[in-house]
Amino acid sequence: MGSRASTLLREEEIEEIKKETGFSHSQITRLYSRFTSLDKGENGTLSREDFQRIPELAINPLGDRIINAFFPEGEDQVNFRGFMRTLAHFRPIEDNEKNKNATTSEPLNSRTNKLLFAFRLYDLDRDDKISRDELLQVLRMMVGVNISDEQLGSIADRTIQEADTNGDNSISFNEFIKVLEKVDVEQKMSIRFLH
Amino acid sequence: MFLSLCPFDNLVCILLGISFTVWFTLLLVFIIVPAIFGVSFGIRRLYMKTLLKIFEWATLRIERGAKEKNHPLYKPYSNAIIAREPTSLEQEIKEIRRSGSNRDFDSASEFEMSDIFYFARRGVESIMDDEVTKRFSAEELESWNLLTRSNYNFHYISLRLTVLWGLGLLIRYGFLLPLRVTLAFTGVGLLVFLTSVIGLLPNGSLPAGENKPKNGGICVANHTSPIDVIILASDGCYAMVGQIHGGLMGVIQRSMVKACPHIWFERSEVKDRHLVAKRLSDHVEDKSKLPILIFPEGTCINNTSVMMFKKGSFEIGATVYPVAIKYDPRFGDAFWNSSKFGMVNYLLRMMSSWAIVCSVWYLPPMSREEGEDAVQFANRVKAAIARQGGLVDLLWDGGLKRGKVKDTFKEEQQKLYSKMLVGTQEDRSRS
Numbered sequence: 001m002g003s004r005a006s007t008l009l010r011e012e013e014i015e016e017i018k019k020e021t022g023f024s025h026s027q028i029t030r031l032y033s034r035f036t037s038l039d040k041g042e043n044g045t046l047s048r049e050d051f052q053r054i055p056e057l058a059i060n061p062l063g064d065r066i067i068n069a070f071f072p073e074g075e076d077q078v079n080f081r082g083f084m085r086t087l088a089h090f091r092p093i094e095d096n097e098k099n100k101n102a103t104t105s106e107p108l109n110s111r112t113n114k115l116l117f118a119f120r121l122y123d124l125d126r127d128d129k130i131s132r133d134e135l136l137q138v139l140r141m142m143v144g145v146n147i148s149d150e151q152l153g154s155i156a157d158r159t160i161q162e163a164d165t166n167g168d169n170s171i172s173f174n175e176f177i178k179v180l181e182k183v184d185v186e187q188k189m190s191i192r193f194l195h
Numbered sequence: 196m197f198l199s200l201c202p203f204d205n206l207v208c209i210l211l212g213i214s215f216t217v218w219f220t221l222l223l224v225f226i227i228v229p230a231i232f233g234v235s236f237g238i239r240r241l242y243m244k245t246l247l248k249i250f251e252w253a254t255l256r257i258e259r260g261a262k263e264k265n266h267p268l269y270k271p272y273s274n275a276i277i278a279r280e281p282t283s284l285e286q287e288i289k290e291i292r293r294s295g296s297n298r299d300f301d302s303a304s305e306f307e308m309s310d311i312f313y314f315a316r317r318g319v320e321s322i323m324d325d326e327v328t329k330r331f332s333a334e335e336l337e338s339w340n341l342l343t344r345s346n347y348n349f350h351y352i353s354l355r356l357t358v359l360w361g362l363g364l365l366i367r368y369g370f371l372l373p374l375r376v377t378l379a380f381t382g383v384g385l386l387v388f389l390t391s392v393i394g395l396l397p398n399g400s401l402p403a404g405e406n407k408p409k410n411g412g413i414c415v416a417n418h419t420s421p422i423d424v425i426i427l428a429s430d431g432c433y434a435m436v437g438q439i440h441g442g443l444m445g446v447i448q449r450s451m452v453k454a455c456p457h458i459w460f461e462r463s464e465v466k467d468r469h470l471v472a473k474r475l476s477d478h479v480e481d482k483s484k485l486p487i488l489i490f491p492e493g494t495c496i497n498n499t500s501v502m503m504f505k506k507g508s509f510e511i512g513a514t515v516y517p518v519a520i521k522y523d524p525r526f527g528d529a530f531w532n533s534s535k536f537g538m539v540n541y542l543l544r545m546m547s548s549w550a551i552v553c554s555v556w557y558l559p560p561m562s563r564e565e566g567e568d569a570v571q572f573a574n575r576v577k578a579a580i581a582r583q584g585g586l587v588d589l590l591w592d593g594g595l596k597r598g599k600v601k602d603t604f605k606e607e608q609q610k611l612y613s614k615m616l617v618g619t620q621e622d623r624s625r626s
Binding site for chain 1: 276277278290291294295305306308309310311312313314315316317318319320321322323324325326327328329332591595599600604605606607608609610612613614616617
């Protein structure tokens with residue numbers, strides 16, 4: 001139950017998270033309540049099992065990759081700050097933010113950072129390149145057993161061919177951005193709050 | 196010193212004796228006897244009206260307190276917190292592809308790197324808010340009902356409110372709780388005594404009200420707490436179905452069996468679905484036996500939704516009498532979160548709430564139609580119960596409270612997506 005939720009989150013922390021992620025006060029308290037309800041061990045952090053307990057996430061073919069996005073390299077627990085930092089990628093881009101000048105550091109929900117989130121879902125070994133092998137593995141996760149290896153292989157080859165401009169047979173982040181430059185990332189990678 | 200205590204001792208004894216007598220007489224006169232004869236003094240309605248007025252006042256004070264400090268209040272919304280469009284996988288991915296391509300025709304490409312956006316967003320949406328996990332914890336209320344267990348805005352309680360809360364605490368633990376505990380002990384004692392007496396009497400006939408479950412039928416209801424059983428049983432006689440428990444529950448179960456035949460199972464037998472089905476159908480065929488009471492969800496849900504009905508009871512072919520039970524959460528939450536609280540803790544919380552208020556609807560009987568299988572029949576009954584009780588109708592299995600979701604659901608998603616990739620291949624070869 002989220003009964004003790006808003007009392008355990010201090011005002012200063014809420015302000016810090018607000019600055020870092022751009023979520024509003026009420027959104028942060030709601031998400032904190034959600035965080036505590038997922039935290040079955042009640043130790044202030046979430047483990048991978050806590051995420052896997054969400055049925056709708058467990059049936060998502062890329063569920064494990066998404067869960068992985070919350071955990072920094074080599075770590076098994078994520079605290080509320082980390083949780084919010086990752087969720088912030090999906091905050092909608094408000095109109096007044098579009099005109100922010102380059103001197104302020106890039107907000108977590110910028111178009112580039114949204115694309116980076118998606119890129120990292122493909123980039124299994126976090127070496128900033130999507131190799132043919134990695135693309136194949138992720139494709140396999142998405143289609144299950146329904147497509148043959150050869151067919152999947154040719155899909156992967158075609159995709160890399162289209163995207164790869166420097167001929168290293170893998171997709172870098174810049175190449176990734178180029179391929180998706182027309183896609184409405186702002187809308188498709190954003191989650192709107194009702195309140 | 197001993198001598199000087201004696202007269203005092205006597206006085207204490209006399210006082211205790213008097214208060215016990217008074218207590219029990221009041222109990223008998225105002226509660227037990229009227230309950231047996233179905234007479235009401237109207238005290239309950241007055242009590243509830245007063246409570247609601249107090250709760251409104253309490254909530255307003257909290258809101259005022261929050262406004263003074265210039266903080267937004269934590270407002271729980273048991274419905275969605277994020278906007279989720281009910282578009283299908285195919286539709287969404289097509290939209291994403293369309294926005295990214297400068298081609299005019301309807302996304303003939305087999306795979307686009309942007310497809311991953313769909314899965315990413317759906318995944319993160321379910322992390323922020325999902326339909327299932329919140330059904331297994333108590334519903335959050337918008338107004339505060341002076342119970343610590345349902346308050347989320349501790350810092351905004353003024354002095355007056357604290358005093359009121361303290362008073363409430365006194366009333367609940369000092370008066371309501373002992374009252375209900377006494378009633379419970381008396382009640383259980385009477386039950387054990389009376390059922391052994393009844394067991395000696397010959398079989399009687401049942402009163403048949405409108406839509407009340409009849410012999411040879413199965414009564415199904417949504418499950419929120421053990422109190423469901425008490426409520427339904429107080430309004431009609433049923434044969435219960437369930438596992439044999441130890442301890443106090445076991446005593447009650449065994450004594451109930453003496454009065455009329457119930458169907459209690461050993462834990463090991465429950466796993467054998469055929470055995471269960473056979474015993475149920477045997478019972479149902481015997482027209483002299485009481486209607487069976489079953490909770491097809493298989494576990495307690497928090498009364499905001501109805502989850503998947505297990506098809507077992509719908510395969511037998513008897514008439515089903517659906518019952519919808521909805522608790523009013525403002526006075527006390529009846530949901531038993533069995534993974535968090537044991538039975539004793541739960542009973543304590545129940546007895547120290549303001550009141551347990553519930554509405555029971557007896558729906559018209561339903562039977563399996565031609566060409567309908569057990570699962571469809573179960574879903575039809577579930578939909579009727581959900582509609583009547585104002586609950587959300589979910590397809591998810593209540594067993595997810597403790598168990599993992601089946602892999603078949605993930606495989607369905609993968610199949611759908613594969614069709615998008617491979618389906619276009621077939622179109623290409625055709626043209």
